[in-house]
Amino acid sequence: MKNAYKKRIDEANVYDAAIKTPLQKQENLSNRFNNNILLKREDLQPVFSFKVRGAYNKMANLSKDELARGVISCSAGNHAQGVALAAQKLDCKALIVMPSTTPLIKIKAVEGRGAEVVLHGHTYHDAYNHALEIQKKESLTFIHPFDDPDVIAGQGTVAKEILADCPDNIHAIFICVGGGGLIAGIAAYIKAVRPDIKIIGVEAQDADAMTQSLKANRRVLLENVSLFAEGAAVKQVGEENFKLCQEYVDEMIVVSNDEICAAIKDVFEDTRTILETAGALAVAGIKSYIKKNNIKSETLIGTASGANMNFDRLGFVAERAEIGEERETVFAVTIPENPGAFKSFCSLIGSRSITEFNYRFSSHSSAHIFVGISVRDFQESQLLIKTLNDAGLEAIDLTHNEVAKLHLRHLVGGHAPEAENEVIYRFEFPERPGALSNFLNNMGENWNISLFHYRNHGADIGRVLVGIQVPPNEKETFQIFLSQVGYPSWDETGNPAYKLFLGN
Structure with a gap:
């Protein structure tokens, strides 16, 4: 099959519309990770995408x-x-x-x-x-976006250009994966010409249809798909694409939204270009692969697949990039409510920069602090939390807690003792008129909304945190409501961030 696709790719007609894009070394990234990291700049195409x-x-x-x-x-x-x-x-x-x-x-x-x-x-x-x-x-x-041999062959011309520009030893090529058109074309060509080169696909968390499909040995249909990396967000990969990936893809990597944001920042610092979220998947995958396998002195190539970024999303990307790079950590710390306690806490933080600070009186005996702190790496974060705990302060790491990062740091108020039978759910609402009305119209008339927080991130979805007072004898009815409303949801009632700062 790979030789047939090599012939298709060699004969592909793309250059009346597309350009031959550069393969560009990322100097800062290469130096930081002690590898030769190159980007195939498909974001420079006339439509800013491959x-x-x-x-x-x-x-x-x-x-x-x-x-x-x-x-x-x-x-x-x-x-x-x-x-x-x-x-x-x-x-x-x-x-x-x-x-x-x-x-x-x-x-x-x-x-x-x-x-x-x-x-x-x-x-x-x-x-x-x-x-x-x-x-x-x-x-x-x-004209199918990905599940078509001619479309796959057109995307495969990327591989031909990579080998022409980098004939030396290549350890691996990292490719963003949505429906699978780009990785199928690149993999088929590379394995026909240079089978020693590893082909590694990269997907976003909660949008990992190819990863799940390859594990299951069949095309998996995702019930819900996260739209954060919307350019690569599909519920099911293509049939032809899946067959090619089964044959020629060596490994799949799934990265978090924070890792994607950090990768966007990395590319900006090297090129002064802002990739879209799906366009930065390969870079995030390269960094994850290096850390996991302790790779050094190798040539690693990533596809910068697109730069159609909504301007409104940049604030969110900047906010989360430091966490993705493990250069910011977020803690909840409980301190005694007595004179000098706050000063003692600050002395334990030392000379580190505080990126965010929220304080809420809890009781006459204790207070809860939500704090963001600049750190050098994950190890320093763990050392700091140990220092706080050793000093008798209860510190909880919220760095990877979505409720804390998306909602809690932007909420006002505090504990609500009178909000009986409160359940907390995180939702992804579609960004369209009527989405909230649909939610409210499906909701039981006897249930009171006790908390609601929404932020626009410039994406196709709105991230919403909702508190609803649901009597214990209506739990089953509530589950039916969740099914009927049809929005992806997560039960956060037991989330430690909620319990510390908002719970009754």
Whole structure:
């Protein structure tokens, strides 16, 4: 199979629309991690993403009649722009179905290339099904974002360029994975030419469809998928893509949202370029791989797959980058409520910089402090928490506690003794009109909302923390409500951050 794909990739027609992007050494990152780290700068493509390669190769292989009838596709961003540019180059009508939640900047980018945009549904899958309906009615050709041999071959030209620019020893190539088009193309070509090079896929947490599929030896359909790295957020990988990955991918790595944010900062410090969240997956994967395997003096290549970043998200990325780099730690510390206790706590922190500080009177005997502290690394964080505990202060590490990082540090108020039978749930609401109304309309009339916190992060989802007073005899009814409302949710009632600062 790999030789057949090598032939397809060698014959692929992409350069009427795409450019040959540079393979660029990341000086700061290489020095920090004692390896030769290179980035394949696909963010420099005309549409700021590799997607134009596969879209153009697919469409360039269509017949004159197919081009005359026009093409249709569905996408919330990068693939849509790739199809629009390819259609512009081939003088072909293009219709793109996009979810109604798609940011205006992406809609304008597609329309700016001359494509027609139809907004439908709230998710990629809503748009996909609607696109198939239109395709049948109007006899258009569907351009799949990833599950198509011509699209895979177009993306595979990235591998050909990498080997041309770096003929020396390469230890591994790291590739972001969504539906699997890019990794399938690169893996098939590399394993046909240089089977000694490791192919490592990188996925975001809660969007790891390929990782789960390879483990299960079948294509897994995720019930929910996190949209943080929305450019690589799919519920199920492509059929053809999965077959190729089964054959040629050596390893998969799953990284956290904080690690992605840290990777965006790393690339910015080397290139002054801001990658989108999915575009930074490979860099996050490289760092995780080096730490896990103690890799030194090797050449590691990552695909910077895209730079279509919403400006509104930059605040969140900056906020979480230091945690992802393990240069900030977040603690909850309980101190005695007596004169001099606060001064003693500060002396234990020493000369370290405090990045955030929240204090709340708890009782006449104790007080709770929420504090962020700059540290050099994870080891210093652990040493500090030991120092605090040894001094008789109860310190809890909240660095990886989502409720603490997303909500608690921005909430006002404190304990609510009268909020009886309170349960705390974390939700991901779709960022669309009516999302809150849908939630409230499904909720039981006898339940009181005792806490509500929401922040806009410039993404397709809103992260919401809700406190609801649910009597014990209505727990089953509450579970039915959670199922009916249909939003991803997590029970945080037992979360230590909630118990310390907000619980009754």
